Amino acid sequence: MTLTDPALTDIDPHTLRERMELHEDLIVLDVRSAAEFEGMHIKGSYNVPLPLLSEHADEVAERLDRHVVLVCQSGVRAGQARTRLNTAGLENATVLTGGVPAFDAAGGDVVRGARRWSLERQVRMAAGSLVLAGMLGGRLISPKVSMVAGAIGAGLTFSAATNTCAMGNVLSRMPWNKAASEPTSRSAIQQLP
Known part of the structure; x- marks a missing residue:
């Protein structure tokens, strides 16, 4: 070819x-x-x-x-x-x-x-931090806060299924990515x- x-x-x-x-x-x-x-x-x-x-x-x-x-x-x-x-x-x-x-x-x-940092690395850091905060907040503040972890999981699943990344799109607009x-x-x- x-x-x-x-x-x-x-x-x-x-x-x-x-x-x-x-x-x-x-x-x-x-x-x-x-x-x-x-x-x-x-x-x-x-x-x-x-x-x-x-x-x-x-x-x-x-x-x-x-x-x-x-x-x-x-x-x-x-x-x-x-x-x-x-x-x-x-x-x-x-x-x-x-x-x-x-x-x-x-x-x-x-x-x-x-x-x-690459955008992919920033997404991993943001998603991981939000899941961790949701899990800790669910134990220390209110069980409802743990829903943050579920929302992030759902978002990552949707991201993989559609081959898109809403979090990446948001992070790309941040000042440090300009x-x-x-x-x-x-x-x-x-x-x-």
Whole structure:
């Protein structure tokens, strides 16, 4: 299979690294938040956060005339971006399996910035803390407080079943998850070749 084969939907980090070293004509599009992108990104990649891409998928798809590799932290948001771009008519996008951390682990060329907790780690910390607080509060304050733990469990179950994360969406809007310069739809799209 070649990169332009529409049946190829994922690319592993080693293959992407090899193709980048061969200077293949491809665009690496990072759909993580600007803060995540600042923390570490693949050298030469473009940052179009998923919410902006979702709102402007048609405009983004028009700018992408080469093969596109979509990347995020794990592959979930990149897969969502691929679906939106496919709907907009771009059918040659693949997803990097394992995301930017896997590319880094494979010896890929990355740019490092300020170290931050990943959104996934923040979700685990918030969910775990809320469950712990609910359990302790249920014993020390009122049994009704333990319902917090049940609500978090229900939310995590729904998150897994739908492959979405409401808590992640909320946490991504927190000030510590903002970059010094958040891209606008215009600046994100205009940066594309």
